[in-house]
Amino acid sequence: MFKFNCLLCGAVCCTFKSEEESPLVFPWEKRRLERLNKSSMFEPYIIYKINNEEIGVLMYRWKIEGRCLFLNREGRCTIHNSKPLSCKMFPLIIGLDDFTLRVSADCEVVKNHINDLETSDPKSSFPAEYPHAMKVFELIIKYDREAKKKGWNREIFKKEYSAHRIIDIDNLIKI
Numbered sequence: 053m054f055k056f057n058c059l060l061c062g063a064v065c066c067t068f069k070s071e072e073e074s075p076l077v078f079p080w081e082k083r084r085l086e087r088l089n090k091s092s093m094f095e096p097y098i099i100y101k102i103n104n105e106e107i108g109v110l111m112y113r114w115k116i117e118g119r120c121l122f123l124n125r126e127g128r129c130t131i132h133n134s135k136p137l138s139c140k141m142f143p144l145i146i147g148l149d150d151f152t153l154r155v156s157a158d159c160e161v162v163k164n165h166i167n168d169l170e171t172s173d174p175k176s177s178f179p180a181e182y183p184h185a186m187k188v189f190e191l192i193i194k195y196d197r198e199a200k201k202k203g204w205n206r207e208i209f210k211k212e213y214s215a216h217r218i219i220d221i222d223n224l225i226k227i
């Protein structure tokens with residue numbers, strides 16, 4: 053059975069060709085990252101439209117182009133214990149179109165074991181990463197459930213929402 057062993061190379065998961073590739077983070081993770089480094093930049097990504105004036109943000113895009121601010125010269129993460137769930141679960145990723153669990157083929161280890169992965173169980177093959185991915189799903193499902201009761205639908209942020217008042221979802225819904 054294939055068992056993922058991270059090379060700690062910091063390649064695709066810590067260095068980004070474009071902002072579109074950079075991690076999605078929950079609002080409380082964003083606030084923690086801002087406290088750790090004031091240069092961190094974010095923009096709303098997965099949101100609930102509340103009305104014509106307000107949106108609730110479920111996940112922000114952490115805008116990183118090039119190396120992450122927290123990657124040291126030796127290629128190691130300097131905030132290992134407090135890095136966001138998106139970093140902890142990689143190379144597991146969530147497909148944003150259908151919200152299914154996927155594996156990033158950009159990771160060199162994954163690329164070299166594509167055939168093994170076709171028949172493997174992600175829970176056994178990614179024992180360290182899988183619980184973090186499940187935590188992300190659990191949070192999204194819980195917020196979706198509460199938002200639905202209020203009549204808010206989850207969607208991707210649109211440029212025309214820029215004038216809306218932006219509110220972190222954990223300040224709107226307690227789960």
Ligand code: SF4
Pocket residue numbers: 057058059060061062063064065066142143158159160161
């Ligand atoms: S997850 Fe993959 S790309 Fe990231 S550090 Fe580990 S081996 Fe490298």
Ligand code: SF4
Pocket residue numbers: 065066067120121122123128129130131132135136139
């Ligand atoms: S926080 Fe750490 S693991 Fe996440 S992208 Fe930055 S250096 Fe990589």
